[in-house]
Amino acid sequence: METFLIKTVQLLLSLSILVIFHEFGHFIFARMFKVRVEKFYLFFDPWFSLFKFKPKNSYTEYGIGWLPFGGYVKISGMIDESMDREQMSQPPKPWEFRSKPAWQRLLIMVAGVVFNFILAVFIYSMIVYTWGTSYIPFKNAYAGMEYCESARNIGFQNGDIPLSADGVDLNYMSSETLQKIVDAKEVKVLRDNDTITIEIPKNFMLRLIDKEELFALYRIPSVVFEASPNTGAARAGLQKGDHIESIDGEKASSLNEMHKILESKPNTSVSVVYSRGSEVKTTEITTDSLGRLGIAIAPLSDSYAIVTEHYGFWESFPKGIELGVDKLKSYVSSMKYVFTKEGAQSLGGFGAIGSIFPATWDWEAFWSMTAFLSVILAFMNILPIPALDGGHVLFLLYEVITRRKPNDKFMEYAQMGGMLFLFALLIYANGNDIFRFFFK
8 A cells, every 4th residue: 555655646746747847838938928828727627626826917827626637728719628619709819829920829839848858858967967877788797688588589598698789789778778679670699709690570579568578687697695594505605706607507697597497496405516706616505495595696786887977967968868869769669569459458547657656765766757757748749639739739830831720610629539539548548557457
């Protein structure tokens, strides 16, 4: 229950920040062009609101709705989710959206998307300024990677170290690296000091999505962190830093390999070959009733050299821009999978988003997730779907090109159609969450 509450609070706080900043973009540009904003709301307020106030001599009512599905600004003289037909039936007023030149209306509509991307860049900049960037270069991961079944089926082997994708060097594991691999025709890996080429099928990402598999994880070397007292390992004299190489003649240099060998050997004397510095030793160890040697394995940070890059305040902004652009490119590239059967089945709603947040409060993780969601919100809102900013932009571009406005009735129907589509998508995505929770 505590985990659920922590994730829920993080999700609501993150979405609230993103919605307020997005709507503030529309608000500030509307006011810049002297367009009245009648409402500025976090969350939606059908029938009633949780809180509202209207400053003296202001045209804008600020409030918090009870339906936590986003937020909105109600701009005078605009066909939007408020569907204010009465206002639109009146003659245009000088302070209304519809009375302004098309270029001003266009800037008002794209401002929310631009502000979300600027927010993402700023958050990424402050993350690298505060915590820096830490990663394990592939060249430092001497035990290689542990690959999922789908990856092994196309030629990857556990222990392979990725080198390049279509000639582009691969440095460390990330979502951007995965995107480069699945989009490539061939990937080169280092395997036992040989360079091996693996051909990547076009539907490889769909296989990963269908089986809900992670492509690869850093392999955990079977390096001893501690030998527990009164265990076979302690009696055999294993020490911190010893690296287990094999058990009963089978290679056991990674944690997974060691587990697979030992799971069928409870209460058994096994021959263990391990290295201590440059010296290789052999010993006999009796496992316990669960097939364990009695050792704790060293964390990755002890086995691999982690690279941490620190940035000064002004240096952090170019890095923030780089991270924001990389995340956007990666997300846009992955969107093509949404229009497949596997991609549609993997769509998730608030439950899926909330599950990505950590179970304990971690500010770095929270801000990283918020920045990524800001990138997603920016991209999703610019899609040319009526009821989204991108739909309004599409009609404004039509007006700029043809010098004719779409009539209000058409815009009204388009807005209604877009809203119905978005509600259906919302129901479908959250329905997937419910199905996965109860049936998977």
